[in-house]
Amino acid sequence: MAERGKQTVRDLRRGSRSTLLHRLxxxxxxxxxxxxxxxxxxxGSVSNVVGELISDxxxxxxxxxxxxxxxxRILLQVTPDRAHLIGVDVGETQVRVALFDLALTELAASDxxxxxxxxxxxxxxxxxxTGIGEVLKQTGVQESQVLGVGVxxxxxxxxxxxxxxGLGIVVHSQTVDWDAVPLGRLxxxxxxxxxxxxxxxxxxxxxxxxxxxxQGARHAVVALFGSGVGACVIADGARFRGATSSxxxxxxxxxxxxxxxxxxxxxxxxxxYVGAEALVERWGxxxxxxxxxxxLAALLAAAERDEPSAVALLAEAAEYFGAAxxxxxxxxxxxxxIIGGWAGLLLGPxxxxxxxxxxxxxxxxxxxxxxxxxxxxxxxxxxxxxxATLPLSRFLDSGGSIR
Amino acid sequence: MAERGKQTVRDLRRGSRSTLLHRLxxxxxxxxxxxxxxxxxxxGSVSNVVGELISDxxxxxxxxxxxxxxxxRILLQVTPDRAHLIGVDVGETQVRVALFDLALTELAASDxxxxxxxxxxxxxxxxxxTGIGEVLKQTGVQESQVLGVGVxxxxxxxxxxxxxxGLGIVVHSQTVDWDAVPLGRLxxxxxxxxxxxxxxxxxxxxxxxxxxxxQGARHAVVALFGSGVGACVIADGARFRGATSSxxxxxxxxxxxxxxxxxxxxxxxxxxYVGAEALVERWGxxxxxxxxxxxLAALLAAAERDEPSAVALLAEAAEYFGAAxxxxxxxxxxxxxIIGGWAGLLLGPxxxxxxxxxxxxxxxxxxxxxxxxxxxxxxxxxxxxxxATLPLSRFLDSGGSIR
DNA sequence: ACACGTTAAATCACGGTCCGAAGTAAGCAT
DNA sequence: ATGCTTACTTCGGACCGTGATTTAACGTGT
Numbered sequence: 033m034a035e036r037g038k039q040t041v042r043d044l045r046r047g048s049r050s051t052l053l054h055r056l057x058x059x060x061x062x063x064x065x066x067x068x069x070x071x072x073x074x075x076g077s078v079s080n081v082v083g084e085l086i087s088d089x090x091x092x093x094x095x096x097x098x099x100x101x102x103x104x105r106i107l108l109q110v111t112p113d114r115a116h117l118i119g120v121d122v123g124e125t126q127v128r129v130a131l132f133d134l135a136l137t138e139l140a141a142s143d144x145x146x147x148x149x150x151x152x153x154x155x156x157x158x159x160x161x162t163g164i165g166e167v168l169k170q171t172g173v174q175e176s177q178v179l180g181v182g183v184x185x186x187x188x189x190x191x192x193x194x195x196x197x198g199l200g201i202v203v204h205s206q207t208v209d210w211d212a213v214p215l216g217r218l219x220x221x222x223x224x225x226x227x228x229x230x231x232x233x234x235x236x237x238x239x240x241x242x243x244x245x246x247q248g249a250r251h252a253v254v255a256l257f258g259s260g261v262g263a264c265v266i267a268d269g270a271r272f273r274g275a276t277s278s279x280x281x282x283x284x285x286x287x288x289x290x291x292x293x294x295x296x297x298x299x300x301x302x303x304x305y306v307g308a309e310a311l312v313e314r315w316g317x318x319x320x321x322x323x324x325x326x327x328l329a330a331l332l333a334a335a336e337r338d339e340p341s342a343v344a345l346l347a348e349a350a351e352y353f354g355a356a357x358x359x360x361x362x363x364x365x366x367x368x369x370i371i372g373g374w375a376g377l378l379l380g381p382x383x384x385x386x387x388x389x390x391x392x393x394x395x396x397x398x399x400x401x402x403x404x405x406x407x408x409x410x411x412x413x414x415x416x417x418x419x420a421t422l423p424l425s426r427f428l429d430s431g432g433s434i435r
Numbered sequence: 436m437a438e439r440g441k442q443t444v445r446d447l448r449r450g451s452r453s454t455l456l457h458r459l460x461x462x463x464x465x466x467x468x469x470x471x472x473x474x475x476x477x478x479g480s481v482s483n484v485v486g487e488l489i490s491d492x493x494x495x496x497x498x499x500x501x502x503x504x505x506x507x508r509i510l511l512q513v514t515p516d517r518a519h520l521i522g523v524d525v526g527e528t529q530v531r532v533a534l535f536d537l538a539l540t541e542l543a544a545s546d547x548x549x550x551x552x553x554x555x556x557x558x559x560x561x562x563x564x565t566g567i568g569e570v571l572k573q574t575g576v577q578e579s580q581v582l583g584v585g586v587x588x589x590x591x592x593x594x595x596x597x598x599x600x601g602l603g604i605v606v607h608s609q610t611v612d613w614d615a616v617p618l619g620r621l622x623x624x625x626x627x628x629x630x631x632x633x634x635x636x637x638x639x640x641x642x643x644x645x646x647x648x649x650q651g652a653r654h655a656v657v658a659l660f661g662s663g664v665g666a667c668v669i670a671d672g673a674r675f676r677g678a679t680s681s682x683x684x685x686x687x688x689x690x691x692x693x694x695x696x697x698x699x700x701x702x703x704x705x706x707x708y709v710g711a712e713a714l715v716e717r718w719g720x721x722x723x724x725x726x727x728x729x730x731l732a733a734l735l736a737a738a739e740r741d742e743p744s745a746v747a748l749l750a751e752a753a754e755y756f757g758a759a760x761x762x763x764x765x766x767x768x769x770x771x772x773i774i775g776g777w778a779g780l781l782l783g784p785x786x787x788x789x790x791x792x793x794x795x796x797x798x799x800x801x802x803x804x805x806x807x808x809x810x811x812x813x814x815x816x817x818x819x820x821x822x823a824t825l826p827l828s829r830f831l832d833s834g835g836s837i838r
Numbered sequence: 839a840c841a842c843g844t845t846a847a848a849t850c851a852c853g854g855t856c857c858g859a860a861g862t863a864a865g866c867a868t
Numbered sequence: 869a870t871g872c873t874t875a876c877t878t879c880g881g882a883c884c885g886t887g888a889t890t891t892a893a894c895g896t897g898t
Binding site: 038039040041043044047048051071072073188190204206250251263265267272273274275276277278279280281282284285286287288289291296298300351352355356358359362363364365366367393394395396397398399402403 | 441442443444446447450451454474475476591593607609653654666668670675676677678679680681682683684685687688689690691692694699701703754755758759761762765766767768769770796797798799800801802805806
């Protein structure tokens, strides 16, 4: 029942441009020759399309590779500074805005710390807008040269109707107390740039897929383990969104019906067993006044010193985490599971073997055998990169349309 | 990163044929006019493509609708007897083979009971092949008029490499003790018909989506509640398969880490709390020697008589079932959850309100609000129809290629 | 220096697609 | 019979990708 819409003959060209752009972007400089091989397009079409891309300024020649007795191949690449991207990370403690070129090299950034419980919506929006202004000013990039602004926020993002320029974007977040915040409308009042908003965990997952441990996988789940727990599901190379793009809310999956009380108000959520906040609280021996990160680091240190309470707590967390990962394996059948997030990267080296074992014992044999469980390779800073990935993805998919 | 492959201009035509065929198939008789409206194709193209389909015998005119003062519209439909389909259900107690026309009207069927623990592979394959022979003989349909054989089996189905005619299909099933059974190869030895194999629960889900409670939904999960528990996930109109098509194995999701022992050997699986087998066993008051269905019916009757142990057991099952459905809602964000399977249909009317309440209290507010939870409308016999749906789906997607 | 073989890229005729406008068919009303 | 309305068909035009052919840009051997 997969209904493609109407397709005219021009869509073919859009498709060809898109494939070639994708290949050039991800598989580095390539010659027209190689491009033809891997894309399946005939040499003639490659020449033709590449010519178009070059005259649009989207692709440029960059050196050549010598051959033994033939015309050398001319290498092509996506012009890095043909356009720019802005990524915004609305985190727990700060708003971070960064400007990238097409190759996702960071050209400028602007950080604005957020005071405790300072997630007043208007304030956050203001910080985002001034941040955008700052990075543009710092680099001298024109607004017209920016493909769009990608934003990673905590909570669930409702995308609204497509085609109305992001105006319908609404954010729901129980943790920072945003209830049906019309972020699209609020941002639109301050900028004309195209807007793309998604959950921060999902943008981090996207980054991990494109540039981290997920490279090459078509089906994967990025499990994000921080203060809370989330997941980003990639199915067949694209993020799995569900009906209203809130798919992948893993943290409040039940691992123990009727069990521990979670901050979401329900009982037995995964997050209540393995989230950093829950772990530090349950341990109860973190230095008073320390931050969550410091607390978790202290817990880890205690476990390394073989203090029984810490060891037991982490062992239990690994058990639950592994069991919940087994659920992901059974339900999504991915080829790879990637554990990311700051807490995941901190505890990962110690917990990974136990997590793998637990997953093996709880998951069905066959899908488990198809899945590898690995640590992420990107730190939490990658949220901005991941956010910038949203407009970039649109750019590549559309075959390189500048706005 | 959605890479479409090479596309030539002829693929456009294939696409157009496919859309028109889909529309005609699912939205009943339509005129060329309406076809143009809903498909977005121009009138000219519709005429052109329909003409082609008619001369291929795939579509036929069927009456006309009068108008007030204009040329009447000629209605079109997919020719029902242009081709045929075979569906096979390898169930717990029998092998059922049925032959359908394109409209999925059952023209003949053949049932072969399976003795207890009679899932010897060679025997089952033999029954399938003789069944196929029987329905063909009964109806006088030629092999060349059969688009393919769809088979629903218990367990996980590995599809193998595409394009090698189903030869790579391998089935893994812990319940009937099939370990890496090369079903594709075994069947291929006895027939030349194109083969399509999938898990029986998934084919039932497919049937429910096309002709049952799932009609019109693009994102749904069909939860199948029988002796065990399974699920079929539909994302954007197509079955979600995962890397090796084993996605949706919901029954062994953990609802209570370290809890009850499940027949799969692990602990705390959903199936151990709500599967019919587990329920009857835990109740312990079923008439001795009764079948699982009789036992469950007795349990239900006892609860209707307000016997405390039965009432409590069913209430607990509803709680766990609802919690597990909440997980599905959080993870897949469907617009609809459909509860099917024989046990689901039996207990559904009594349990549904409690299940809905439990799902509401365990799921996140936002995605829960987007989801309705309903009972399936198709009995377990629909497995054969669902199986026949597999070659049919291929037929429609390919734009009507007869083999 | 110069012709030759080799490989990469550009060019072009061809078959094919969809679209949109103009033309034709088939009813109803007067 | 004449006009009017609506459904369908036909046909020119703008494109597209393919695959063969031509042109460009190298090494090499003489």
